[in-house]
Amino acid sequence: MGKLNYRVVVFLFAFIFGVVFSIPSLTQSEDNNTTGKKITLGLDLQGGLHMLLSVKTEVALESKLKSIGTSVKYNLEDEEVVFEDLKIADSKVVFELLDTDDVPKVDKLLADEFKEILVKKDALVYEISLSPELAIKTEQNAIDQAVDTIRNRLNMFGLAEPTVAKQGTDKILVEVPGIKTAADEQRIRALIAKAAHLQMMAVDEDRANRVYGMTEAEAAQYGDIILADVNDNRTKYLLYSIPILDGSMLTDAQVGYKEKSNQPLINFSLNGQGAKIFADFTEVSVGKRMAVVLDNQVYTAPNIIQRIGGGQVQITGSFTPQEAHDVAIALRSGALLAPVQVEEKRSVGPSLGADSIKASSIALTLGFLMVILFMILYYGMAGVIANMALIANLFLILAVMSLFEATLTLPGMAGIVLTVGMAVDANVIITERIRELLHQGVSVTKSIEQGYNNAFTAIWDANVTTLIAAVVLYAYGTGPIKGFALTISIGILASMLTAILGTHGVYQWVLPKIDKNKLGFWFGIKKEKGAK
Amino acid sequence: MEVFKYNKPVGFMAVAKRFGILSVVMVVLSLGLLFIKGLNYGIDFAGGTLIQVQYKGDAPIENVRTLMGESVNFKGANVTFFGSDSEIVIRTKSSSNAVDSDVGDEIAKLLEGSGEFEIRRVDMVGPAVGDELKTKGLMAMLFSIIGILIYISFRFEWRFALASIMALMHDISIAAGMLVLFQVEINLPILAAMLTILGYSLNDTVIVFDRIREGIRTIKSAQLEDVINESVTRTLSRTTLTSLTTFFVVLTLFIFGGEIIHGFAFTLLVGIVVGTYSSIFVASPVLMWLKFSISEFREKEAAALKREKEKEKMRAMYEQGTI
Numbered sequence: 001m002g003k004l005n006y007r008v009v010v011f012l013f014a015f016i017f018g019v020v021f022s023i024p025s026l027t028q029s030e031d032n033n034t035t036g037k038k039i040t041l042g043l044d045l046q047g048g049l050h051m052l053l054s055v056k057t058e059v060a061l062e063s064k065l066k067s068i069g070t071s072v073k074y075n076l077e078d079e080e081v082v083f084e085d086l087k088i089a090d091s092k093v094v095f096e097l098l099d100t101d102d103v104p105k106v107d108k109l110l111a112d113e114f115k116e117i118l119v120k121k122d123a124l125v126y127e128i129s130l131s132p133e134l135a136i137k138t139e140q141n142a143i144d145q146a147v148d149t150i151r152n153r154l155n156m157f158g159l160a161e162p163t164v165a166k167q168g169t170d171k172i173l174v175e176v177p178g179i180k181t182a183a184d185e186q187r188i189r190a191l192i193a194k195a196a197h198l199q200m201m202a203v204d205e206d207r208a209n210r211v212y213g214m215t216e217a218e219a220a221q222y223g224d225i226i227l228a229d230v231n232d233n234r235t236k237y238l239l240y241s242i243p244i245l246d247g248s249m250l251t252d253a254q255v256g257y258k259e260k261s262n263q264p265l266i267n268f269s270l271n272g273q274g275a276k277i278f279a280d281f282t283e284v285s286v287g288k289r290m291a292v293v294l295d296n297q298v299y300t301a302p303n304i305i306q307r308i309g310g311g312q313v314q315i316t317g318s319f320t321p322q323e324a325h326d327v328a329i330a331l332r333s334g335a336l337l338a339p340v341q342v343e344e345k346r347s348v349g350p351s352l353g354a355d356s357i358k359a360s361s362i363a364l365t366l367g368f369l370m371v372i373l374f375m376i377l378y379y380g381m382a383g384v385i386a387n388m389a390l391i392a393n394l395f396l397i398l399a400v401m402s403l404f405e406a407t408l409t410l411p412g413m414a415g416i417v418l419t420v421g422m423a424v425d426a427n428v429i430i431t432e433r434i435r436e437l438l439h440q441g442v443s444v445t446k447s448i449e450q451g452y453n454n455a456f457t458a459i460w461d462a463n464v465t466t467l468i469a470a471v472v473l474y475a476y477g478t479g480p481i482k483g484f485a486l487t488i489s490i491g492i493l494a495s496m497l498t499a500i501l502g503t504h505g506v507y508q509w510v511l512p513k514i515d516k517n518k519l520g521f522w523f524g525i526k527k528e529k530g531a532k
Numbered sequence: 533m534e535v536f537k538y539n540k541p542v543g544f545m546a547v548a549k550r551f552g553i554l555s556v557v558m559v560v561l562s563l564g565l566l567f568i569k570g571l572n573y574g575i576d577f578a579g580g581t582l583i584q585v586q587y588k589g590d591a592p593i594e595n596v597r598t599l600m601g602e603s604v605n606f607k608g609a610n611v612t613f614f615g616s617d618s619e620i621v622i623r624t625k626s627s628s629n630a631v632d633s634d635v636g637d638e639i640a641k642l643l644e645g646s647g648e649f650e651i652r653r654v655d656m657v658g659p660a661v662g663d664e665l666k667t668k669g670l671m672a673m674l675f676s677i678i679g680i681l682i683y684i685s686f687r688f689e690w691r692f693a694l695a696s697i698m699a700l701m702h703d704i705s706i707a708a709g710m711l712v713l714f715q716v717e718i719n720l721p722i723l724a725a726m727l728t729i730l731g732y733s734l735n736d737t738v739i740v741f742d743r744i745r746e747g748i749r750t751i752k753s754a755q756l757e758d759v760i761n762e763s764v765t766r767t768l769s770r771t772t773l774t775s776l777t778t779f780f781v782v783l784t785l786f787i788f789g790g791e792i793i794h795g796f797a798f799t800l801l802v803g804i805v806v807g808t809y810s811s812i813f814v815a816s817p818v819l820m821w822l823k824f825s826i827s828e829f830r831e832k833e834a835a836a837l838k839r840e841k842e843k844e845k846m847r848a849m850y851e852q853g854t855i
Contacts, residue, residue, distance in 0.1 A: 044792075052661065053631065061752050137757070138837035186637060190662035193631035244718045341629040345656040352652040353583065359790030366788060367781035375775060378533045411721050414793055416802070417785050418728065421778035422735075425770075429739065436538065460736040461687055468679040469731035473724060481724045488728070516611075522534050 007505025011392065014497055018395030025402045039401045042409030042483055045357050047350030048177035049185055053146075053192075053340040054170060060063035060142035060338040061135060062093065067130065068117065069093045074115055081106060093128040100124065114305035133167075139170075145374040147172055150192050150340070152333035157191060157326075171343065178350075185347055187326065195295050195339060196330035198247030199229075199277070200313075201239040203289040203301060211238040228298040230317055237291055237298050244281050244290070246335075251272030253331035255324045258316070266315045268331060275311025283307040294327070360413035367417050368394070371424055379431050380524040386427035387505050389498040393423050397487060412483030419491030424463070426499035430455040435525050444516050446505050452500070459500060463492050536769035541761040548817035555814055559702055560711040562709025569712050574719035575655060575797075577669075579662035580625045580636040584614060584653035585643065591620045595646050600624075603642055605635075615791030627656050669723045676727060680734055688741060689829065691822045696737045699815035703733040703806045710802045729803030732778075736771060738810040743767045744816070749833065754826050760816050769814075775808040 024036035044052050067090055072095070076083055081102045086095040097106060106126070108118055116134035120127040129139065135423065143166060151164035154176065163175040174192065179185045204224050207214075211226060219226050219238060229235035253268040270278055282290070282304050291301040292315050299317040319327065375383035397416060401408065434451035442450065467489060474485035519525050575582050593611060599676070600609040600622065609624040628634045636654035643649060657665075677697065684693040707729055711718065743763040751759050782804065786797035 028642075051631070182640065186633070189616075189634075204845075205658075220707055238602040340631055341794070342631050342634065343629070343657065343658045344661045345634065345636075345654065347654045349650060351650065355794060356790055359788060360785075360793065363785045363787075363789040363793075367784040368733050370780055370784065371777050375778075378773070410792060411724055411796070413787070414785060414796060418778070419783035422732070422774075424777055425735075425774040428773050429770050432773075435534070436766070439538070454746070457746075458739045460600055461742055462738045464683060465680050465734040466731040468683060469676040469727055469734070472676040472679060473727050476668045477720075477724065481720050484721075484724045484728075488731075521742040526534065 002486070003509075005505055005508050007501050007504070008509045011502030011505050014396060014502065017394045018392055018399040020202045020399070021402050022395050022398035025266070025398055026138060027035065037402050037405050039398065039406060039408045041353070041357075042407045042412065043177055043346070043353075044348050044410045045353045045408065045413075046177055047353040048175065048349050049188065050344075050346040051174045051189075051192075051342055052344035053150075053172040053174060054343050055139075055143045055146050055172065056339045056341060057139040057142050057170070058338075060138055061130065062088075063337070063371075064130065064134075064138045065091060065093060067128075068114065071113070072110075073126065075109055076106070079105060079109060079449075081109075091129060093126075097124040097125055097126070131194055132194060139152060142178065143170060143172065145334075145337050146340055147332050147335055150174060153191050153194075153329050154188070156329045156333060157188065159188070172340065177452060180350060182349075184367050187322065191326050191330060193340065194326070194330040195336050196247065196327075196333070197295050197335045198250060198331060199243040199293040200245050200281075201241075201243045201291045201293050202281070202285065203291055204238045204240055205288050207316060211236045216236065227291070227298050228295055230294075230299050236303055239291055239293070239298075242295075243275050245270070245274050245332060248335075249277075250331060252330045255309070255321070255328050256314075261465065263316070264321045266319070266324055266328050266331070267317070268313055269311065269467050270311035272311075275309070278311055278313070279307055279309045294331075348481070356410050357413075360410060360417070364413065364417050364420070368420050369470070371420055375424060375427070378524055380520065381522045382427075382431045384526065385503050388506065389495070389503050390420065390423055390497040392502060393491065393494045396498065397490050400490050400494070406486060407483055408487075409483030411481060412487045415484040415487035416491065419488060419495070422466075423491060423495040423499060426455075426459045426495055427503060429459055429500075430503065431523065434435075435523055438523060438525060444514050444519075445511060448504075448511070452504050456500065459496075463496060536772060538766055538769075540765075541758065542765045542768070543761055544764050544812060545757045545760055545817060545820060548813065548820070551813040552817060555702055555810070558709075559705050561710075562705045565707070565709045565712040570615050571708065571718045572715050572720075574717040575623065575627075575657050575662070576719040577662050577666045578625070579627055579657050579659035580623060580659075581627050581639075582655040583622045583636055583639050583651060583654070584619065585649050586619045586652050587621065588592045588618070588648040590617045592621055592646050594621060596622070596643065606642070608637065619781060629658060638725075647797055665720065669715075669720075672723075672727060673730070676730060680730075684734075684738070684741075688745060691819060691824045694743075695815045695818040695822060696734055696741065698818050699810040700730060700733055700735050701802060702743065702810050702814050703729055706806045707799060707802045711799065714798070716798060719795070721793070725796045725799035725803070727757050728800060729807060732800075732803060733807035733810060736775070736807050737815045740764060740767050740811045740816060741819075744819070748826055748829055753764060754821050756824060756826055757821050759826065760820060764812055764816055771808055771811065775804055779804050795827070 018282060021037070024038040028038050065088055069086065072093060073086055076095075081097045082098045083097060086093070086313050088094070097103065103124070110117070110128070114128075116131045118131050120129075120131045126148040147164055147166050150172065151162070154174075159176055159178065161177060163173065165173050167173040176188055179188065206223065207222060214226065216226060220241070223241055224238050225241045226236050226238055229237070243306070251269045251271050253266055256265050256267045257263065258265055285304050286306060287304065289301045289303055291298045292313070293299070294315070299315050315327075372387050375386050377383070379386065394416070397419065405460050430451055432448050433455045436445035437450055438444070470485045470489040470492065474482055475490065477485055579664055591613070593613065597611045600606045600611060606624045609622055611622050613619065614621040621637060624635065624639075626635055634654075635656060636651065640651055674824065675702065681693050681697060684696055704726065707814055711722070716722065740763065743766055744760055747759040747763040751762055753759060779801065782797055782800045785793060786801060789797055
């Protein structure tokens with residue numbers, strides 16, 4: 001053996017590095033929790049739910065506008081300004097003054113009390129709209145709030161490592177691995193989608209008995225709305241449309257059980273302000289009914305028997321324990337300011353993921369063995385050296401992916417298979433160059449050195465072009481495709497190290513052993529007549 | 533073992549015209565297919581829902597087709613076997629945007645009673661996302677071509693870059709033509725495969741070009757045709773071997789990799805064959821037809837070498853402290 005050179009030492013380190021850091025990933029399984037950084041399997045391999053959601057921000061804008069409208073009304077009435085036709089139309093709050101003398105007062109009021117709104121005046125008609133900055137702020141707020149809320153809900157649901165992240169400016173990416181059944185998946189989706197808008201509303205007892213003969217429009221005239229019972233949508237309630245209080249004053253919600261029937265129910269607590277409003281309301285409303293409304297459905301509407309202090313309230317209704325659990329989570333994590341919609345959904349069952357892993361592993365193993373055998377058959381010892389690089393390359397890919405805690409997807413597996421095919425390319429080029437020189441009668445030492453020199457630019461340029469394609473793919477790809485680009489890129493970089501530097505070092509190391517009379521064994525070529 | 537042993541240059545360029553005609557015919561046919569029949573866009577790009585269902589035992593495919601046909605929403609749904617007799621895939625153009633209940637749930641309900649089954653996969657892509665993915669895919673294609681063009685122009689010469697892009701177009705159009713011919717569903721992994729072909733084809737071309745560049749310096753003949761013939765012949769062994777190993781590895785992926793990876797592997801197989809062919813019979817002759825001038829290139833190289841040498845001399849002088 002020759003002297004250890006720096007190349008072979010680097011190669012050895014790379015190899016050890018590769019093996020050590022890929023061990024946590026290779027030994028991981030469901031029941032054993034190996035420590036250390038490891039590769040996570042993509043949702044397409046381990047099964048799970050991937051969703052790209054968009055937020056209906058127009059709903060958030062609408063409610064912002066509504067609250068401005070309410071505020072304008074309150075302020076105008078407070079200042080005793082006479083106006084008519086206050087309404088919301090075309091994303092604007094519109095009203096008309098009756099008295100020209102009020103104009104300066106109203107202008108001052110709008111300027112003092114409201115920020116970031118645009119006011120357009122046409123004689124006595126005012127049009128108020130949101131300024132672009134406020135509109136953007138409101139939209140962003142709705143999206144950020146949705147991200148937080150959904151994340152809270154999934155975390156509370158107790159699933160392993162859900163991902164909820166904002167994607168781009170207006171989308172939300174939700175990834176939930178490890179879902180076992182379609183029913184579970186649907187339950188999770190229902191939890192995500194739940195608006196969880198809780199309201200306490202008073203029943204309009206004066207007109208309550210007329211509810212079945214009343215239209216929505218008629219109810220609106222009295223400032224009422226008609227809502228149905230959650231269990232039986234034929235049972236209707238006539239409620240004052242302005243709620244007594246809403247879910248924003250809620251501090252906690254927990255599942256409890258009725259004493260005798262063991263029926264699940266939800267206990268929730270109100271904050272100080274909410275508790276006071278609730279106590280005051282119940283004090284003056286003894287004998288009347290109060291409805292607990294969740295997402296525009298009446299869950300319960302009991303008679304108020306006495307003042308209720310302390311801010312502890314219960315929702316009953318025929319919940320299953322599961323539903324009660326999910327509703328409590330949704331209430332605790334707060335309401336969604338604006339509803340979310342699915343733009344893209346990919347869900348993979350765990351059995352399909354396992355099948356994909358099996359299939360691609362078989363392909364990888366077979367492909368790998370085939371290449372290894374071929375290289376040995378065709379190139380002899382040179383093939384063995386190339387195979388060392390190939391094996392090191394495979395470990396390096398796994399190690400680097402583990403260190404970055406990257407995700408391995410099905411296209412990623414394909415990427416590794418393809419890398420195996422392409423990684424030998426560098427060694428094929430090099431060995432061909434060496435053979436060429438040997439045929440010309442150049443000495444073994446010189447052939448190896450010059451072979452590496454000659455091959456270098458070709459390998460370099462070829463790898464850089466492939467790398468450019470892979471990087472662009474990574475930048476523009478989504479989900480699984482990114483995984484493919486990632487494994488290819490790492491594979492190319494690793495192959496530069498193992499195939500060019502590593503094998504060169506090995507050649508230099510074993511050089512004294514190479515017998516120039518046994519070129520068939522070492523390089524798979526027949527000794528030519530006349531060769532020196 | 534040694535299969536391709538270099539003896540003397542093979543006259544590739546003498547037959548280049550004939551292969552050129554073959555290439556043009558193939559490209560025209562492919563483009564024709566592409567424009568007349570069009571690509572079979574999967575739900576990733578067209579939007580819609582795909583549901584993969586596995587039955588215990590054989591899938592009652594006719595029954596499922598009837599069930600779909602009778603429903604109001606999924607009348608045009610396409611139901612096919614997927615890899616085995618127990619597994620089917622239902623594709624429909626409709627997608628829904630409600631989070632809590634979607635097309636997948638509806639179809640699962642419709643199938644109730646058709647046997648014991650498990651829903652293994654539901655992919656749903658809304659129309660807006662489909663368009664976005666399409667744009668992103670085209671952008672990816674365009675940017676990688678531009679990036680590679682710049683790199684090759686920088687490393688070689690503009691004619692090399694142009695010739696490699698022509699080879700690339702040739703490969704991509706033929707691969708796309710094959711996708712149309714075999715009615716392969718175009719989804720995201722196919723796009724990734726196309727981009728891989730792009731990288732692979734260039735990889736192959738670059739290695740041949742690198743040898744031609746080297747040949748220009750070392751081969752005495754000033755005839756480009758001779759230089760190309762000798763260079764291509766000298767890389768023939770490598771080109772064939774690498775293509776074969778890659779081809780067989782991807783073939784295992786095609787055969788054993790499972791149904792989901794099928795189209796992806798198919799596209800790569802086509803790409804490897806066409807990419808190898810084009811580096812020899814498209815990229816190299818185009819270089820010749822573009823009237824690449826050896827003497828000009830040699831002069832430029834010499835000038836560059838001279839500049840480099842002068843620089844080195846200066847540096848050496850600087851280091852010795854003479855400046």
